[in-house]
Amino acid sequence: MTTSNKNTDHRANRDRYTGPSTSTTEAWSNGAERTYNTQATMNGATPSAAVIAKTIAETMHEYFNGGEWEAEAEAAIPCEIRPKGTAATPVQLVNMANRNVEFDPRQSIYDRSKFTKGEAIVGDMIFTEPTNTAALFSSRFTLLDAHVIAGTTGNSLEQMMDKWQKDFEKDCGSTVVDILIKSPSVEAKQVTIAGTTPRDRAEDWIDALTMSINQSVGNSLGDFVLLMHQTEQAVLERAAQRAGVESIEELLGCRTQFYSKTNRGVFMLPKGFASLSFREGSNGDVWKIHCTRNSSVLGWDIEVSGVADVMAQAKVKIKLENPRDPNEKLQVELVPFPLVTRVTAK
Numbered sequence: 001m002t003t004s005n006k007n008t009d010h011r012a013n014r015d016r017y018t019g020p021s022t023s024t025t026e027a028w029s030n031g032a033e034r035t036y037n038t039q040a041t042m043n044g045a046t047p048s049a050a051v052i053a054k055t056i057a058e059t060m061h062e063y064f065n066g067g068e069w070e071a072e073a074e075a076a077i078p079c080e081i082r083p084k085g086t087a088a089t090p091v092q093l094v095n096m097a098n099r100n101v102e103f104d105p106r107q108s109i110y111d112r113s114k115f116t117k118g119e120a121i122v123g124d125m126i127f128t129e130p131t132n133t134a135a136l137f138s139s140r141f142t143l144l145d146a147h148v149i150a151g152t153t154g155n156s157l158e159q160m161m162d163k164w165q166k167d168f169e170k171d172c173g174s175t176v177v178d179i180l181i182k183s184p185s186v187e188a189k190q191v192t193i194a195g196t197t198p199r200d201r202a203e204d205w206i207d208a209l210t211m212s213i214n215q216s217v218g219n220s221l222g223d224f225v226l227l228m229h230q231t232e233q234a235v236l237e238r239a240a241q242r243a244g245v246e247s248i249e250e251l252l253g254c255r256t257q258f259y260s261k262t263n264r265g266v267f268m269l270p271k272g273f274a275s276l277s278f279r280e281g282s283n284g285d286v287w288k289i290h291c292t293r294n295s296s297v298l299g300w301d302i303e304v305s306g307v308a309d310v311m312a313q314a315k316v317k318i319k320l321e322n323p324r325d326p327n328e329k330l331q332v333e334l335v336p337f338p339l340v341t342r343v344t345a346k
Contacts, residue, residue: 049145049149049300052157053143053291056143059161060289061287061289064287064306065285065286065287069287073276076255077225077255077257077269077276078269078271078273078275078276079275079276080277081286083280084279084282088129088311090127090311091127091128091311092125092126093126093127100120120316120318120337124316124317125317126216127316128273128311128313128315129314130277130311131182131183131309131310131311133179133182134309135179135310136306136307137171137172137175137305137308138304138305139305140304142302144297144298167260170230170258171261172259173257173260174259174262176227176259176275176276177259177264179312183310183313185312185336185339186339186340186341186342188341189343190344191211191212191344191345191346193346198234198236199238199243202239203239205236205266208343209252212341212343213341214341216338217270217273217339218270218271221253223270223271223272224255224268224271225268225269225270226257226266226267226269227257227258227266228256228257228258228259229264229265232266233258236248239251264342264344265342265344266343267341268340268342268343269312273314273339276311277309277310287305288304288305288306290302314339315334315335317332318332318333319332
């Protein structure tokens with residue numbers, strides 16, 4: 001008798017289950033087949049959260065500082081990118097319409113009386129300067145190790161980054177709105193938006209914005225960029241579909257950006273002025289990308305930040321006449337000029 005092999009049992013090579021390795025197809029009695037593969041899940045290497053976080057940060061840096069973001073920003077809203085240590089570029093234009101401009105009371109050199117209004121006439125030079133406060137745009141999200149280990153794909157990461165980018169864009173718009181609210185060059189107008197359907201509401205907005213155009217800085221809606229609250233986005237997109245056009249821009253005839261948080265109305269930014277002036281760092285990058293380990297939650301924090309001046313404070317020089325001699329205009333006062341129109345619905 002031969003010695004039995006302890007590595008075998010009485011079944012020898014019979015009835016022994018063989019797990020699928022590459023691809024296994026089973027044929028059923030009714031003619032159907034089932035094909036499955038477990039090699040990827042059983043033998044695949046566990047992804048590294050550190051490697052994925054670093055890859056995301058490098059991809060963000062390439063997008064924000066590689067020229068792609070700058071091209072998209074220029075197409076979305078008037079802006080400039082300036083080197084570190086330089087001031088924002090002022091924009092000048094000649095006033096083409098008579099405008100009454102209010103300014104703070106002061107003492108006149110003529111009769112010590114107080115003036116509260118002056119008139120900007122045709123030919124007066126208007127120029128812009130940065131608002132009193134600049135905007136720091138910053139956003140951070142956390143990539144947890146558990147989410148990466150549980151399973152992640154290129155498509156899931158793409159969806160996550162797309163959602164984050166849209167939210168970040170609207171948050172940046174909210175920061176700009178908070179600054180515009182405090183600017184003396186923003187004039188407010190109230191309109192009636194009575195439409196209850198997307199088509200009617202869009203028509204009401206088009207009519208109201210057209211009637212609110214500041215003729216000194218634009219003659220049609222195409223001369224402006226609209227900064228609108230995100231609640232109007234779905235309404236305008238549906239109205240565009242009903243009208244048979246592909247985008248909100250084609251429906252309104254002008255560029256449109258959206259913001260989140262509190263609804264403060266629609267801001268009409270003239271395209272002829274640099275609305276945002278982004279600052280470059282010492283290395284020439286506009287945006288800073290940071291990827292740091294957050295051990296308290298077992299994850300990686302990825303943060304992007306940038307600084308921009310909001311060019312929405314316009315000034316004009318008002319010449320005041322001598323009450324005793326109207327032809328004598330020696331006194332000049334620098335006063336705010338209404339540049340941005342804020343349109344709110346009643």
